[in-house]
Amino acid sequence: MAADNRPHTLARLRAGELKGIQRLDLSCGLSEFPTEIFDLADSLEVLNLTGNALSHLPDDLHRLTHLRVLFCSENRFTELPACLGQCSQLQIVGFKANQIQQVPAAALPPRLRWLILTDNCIDVLPDALGDCPALQKLMLAGNRLRQLPASLARCHQLELIRIAANQLQELPDWLLHLPALAWLAYAGNPLATHHVGVAIREIPWAQLQLQQQLGEGASGVIQQALWQAPEQPPMPVAVKLYKGSITSDGSPLNEMAACIAAGVHPQLIEVQGQIIEHPLSSSGLVMQLIAPRFVNLAGPPSLDSCTRDIYSATARFSLDVALRVAQGIASVAEHLHACGISHGDLYGHNILWDAQGTCLLGDFGAASFHTDQAPALERIEVRAFGILLGELLARCEATVPAELTALQGHCTQAEVMARPSFTQVSQQLSAMRSH
Structure with a gap:
C-alpha cells in the first residue's frame, strides 16, 4: 500500500484517519490540546505541535505511554509544563521561541536526553537538571540566565550545550571539565573574552548582482552573486545575508564577527569583505564561491x-x-x-x-x-x-x-x-x- 503523504489536519485526526501513526505534526492555530490525540496512545512516539497558540498541556499527558519526542516551539507557553515529568518514555523536549519564564523541577522527565529552551525568558534553571543522567544535549541560547545550576556537573553524558546570548558573567570551571562535553557555544554573554577587531574590506551593496540561492540556514541565506568592483572584471562570489533573530546556536551577528576574525587558512572559506549600504540595513559577507565538486x-x-x-x-x-x-x-x-x-x-x-x-x-x-x-x-x-x-x-x-x-x-x-x-x-x- 502506498504511503499516505497528506498533511495531518485536525479534521483527519477527529475522523480517525490517523490511527496507528507514530508521528503527528499539527500546526493549525491550536489554542487547546486536542483530546483526540489520546486516541493515538497505542502508537504515537513523536508529537510536533510547533507553530500553534498553546499555553497549556493536559495534566494526563502521560497517557501517551510511547511518547519519546515532543516539540511545542513557537507557541505561548510561559512555563514548562509540569506534566512532562510524568512521561516515562519522553527523551526529547523542544519549547523554542515561547515566552517561558519558569522551568519547574517537576517538568523534567526521567529519561530526558535533549532539552531545547532556546529563545525564551528564563532567568533560573532548577538544580534538578543535574538529576537527568541521560542528558546529552542542552539548548539554552537567547534567555536571561545569569548562572547555570552547578548540579549539571553530574551530567557526565552531556556532550553539547548552547548558552549563547544570555547574561552569564563567567564560564564555571566544572562546565569546562565535563568529561563528555565536545560542542560548546557561549558568545553574546557579558564574559571577559579576547576579541581583537580585524580590518576587513567594505563592499557596497550596489556592487553586487544577486543570482540563484545556494542555501539557507538558521542564521542566514546564501546566494551566488557577481561582484563588480571598480575597474575590475566581474567576479563570481557567494553572498551571505544574516538574519537578526536568535538561532539555536546564538546570534548571527556573533557568527559574522567570528568569520571575519578567523582570517585566512586553506581550510576556510575565504571572506572577501563585509557588505555595507544594504537597502534594509541587513548585515552580510561576501565570500569565496565554492566549486561544485565539494x-x-x-x-x-x-x-x-x-x-x-x-x-x-x-x-x-x-x-x-x-x-x-x-x-x-x-x-x-x-x-x-x-x-x-x-x-x-x-x-x-x-x-x-x-x-x-x-x-x-x-x-x-x-x-x-x-x-x-x-x-x-x-x-x-x-x-x-x-x-x-x-x-x-x-x-x-x-x-x-x-x-x-x-x-x-x-x-x-x-x-x-x-x-x-x-x-x-x-x-x-x-x-x-x-x-
Missing part, C-alpha cells in the same frame, strides 16, 4: 542519534583520504584557536570535502571568542575532533594503524586537560601522512 561530509544528527552525524550508508574512505581530511581539520582548528576562537560546532555536517580529501570547515554559528580558560576550551574542541576522527576511521577501507586509533582515544578521553592540543594533533597526523 559536498557535505555528513548529514546533521537525527532525533535518534542526538549528537552524532548521519553518514551515507555507502560512505567509505581510503586511509589516505581519511588522513588528509583529519589533518586539514586539525590544522584549521589549530589556526582558529591561535586566533582565540572556538568553532563550537566541529562536525562532519559542517565540513565540505572532495574525493581527494581536500576539505573546508564552514558554519561559524556556534563560534565564540576565548576567555582566560583557553586551554580547556581548546581541549573541549579536541574531543569533538576525536569524535570526527573516529567516524572517519570507522569508514576506512583499509586497516587503521594502531597509532591512529590511539590518537583518537587520546583526543576523546574523559580527563579534559590530558587531551592533546591541536598543535600536537596536527603534528602527529602530519608525521603519519609523511610515512
Whole structure:
C-alpha cells in the first residue's frame, strides 16, 4: 500500500484517519490540546505541535505511554509544563521561541536526553537538571540566565550545550571539565573574552548582482552573486545575508564577527569583505564561491542519534583520504584557536570535502571568542575532533594503524586537560601522512 503523504489536519485526526501513526505534526492555530490525540496512545512516539497558540498541556499527558519526542516551539507557553515529568518514555523536549519564564523541577522527565529552551525568558534553571543522567544535549541560547545550576556537573553524558546570548558573567570551571562535553557555544554573554577587531574590506551593496540561492540556514541565506568592483572584471562570489533573530546556536551577528576574525587558512572559506549600504540595513559577507565538486561530509544528527552525524550508508574512505581530511581539520582548528576562537560546532555536517580529501570547515554559528580558560576550551574542541576522527576511521577501507586509533582515544578521553592540543594533533597526523 502506498504511503499516505497528506498533511495531518485536525479534521483527519477527529475522523480517525490517523490511527496507528507514530508521528503527528499539527500546526493549525491550536489554542487547546486536542483530546483526540489520546486516541493515538497505542502508537504515537513523536508529537510536533510547533507553530500553534498553546499555553497549556493536559495534566494526563502521560497517557501517551510511547511518547519519546515532543516539540511545542513557537507557541505561548510561559512555563514548562509540569506534566512532562510524568512521561516515562519522553527523551526529547523542544519549547523554542515561547515566552517561558519558569522551568519547574517537576517538568523534567526521567529519561530526558535533549532539552531545547532556546529563545525564551528564563532567568533560573532548577538544580534538578543535574538529576537527568541521560542528558546529552542542552539548548539554552537567547534567555536571561545569569548562572547555570552547578548540579549539571553530574551530567557526565552531556556532550553539547548552547548558552549563547544570555547574561552569564563567567564560564564555571566544572562546565569546562565535563568529561563528555565536545560542542560548546557561549558568545553574546557579558564574559571577559579576547576579541581583537580585524580590518576587513567594505563592499557596497550596489556592487553586487544577486543570482540563484545556494542555501539557507538558521542564521542566514546564501546566494551566488557577481561582484563588480571598480575597474575590475566581474567576479563570481557567494553572498551571505544574516538574519537578526536568535538561532539555536546564538546570534548571527556573533557568527559574522567570528568569520571575519578567523582570517585566512586553506581550510576556510575565504571572506572577501563585509557588505555595507544594504537597502534594509541587513548585515552580510561576501565570500569565496565554492566549486561544485565539494559536498557535505555528513548529514546533521537525527532525533535518534542526538549528537552524532548521519553518514551515507555507502560512505567509505581510503586511509589516505581519511588522513588528509583529519589533518586539514586539525590544522584549521589549530589556526582558529591561535586566533582565540572556538568553532563550537566541529562536525562532519559542517565540513565540505572532495574525493581527494581536500576539505573546508564552514558554519561559524556556534563560534565564540576565548576567555582566560583557553586551554580547556581548546581541549573541549579536541574531543569533538576525536569524535570526527573516529567516524572517519570507522569508514576506512583499509586497516587503521594502531597509532591512529590511539590518537583518537587520546583526543576523546574523559580527563579534559590530558587531551592533546591541536598543535600536537596536527603534528602527529602530519608525521603519519609523511610515512
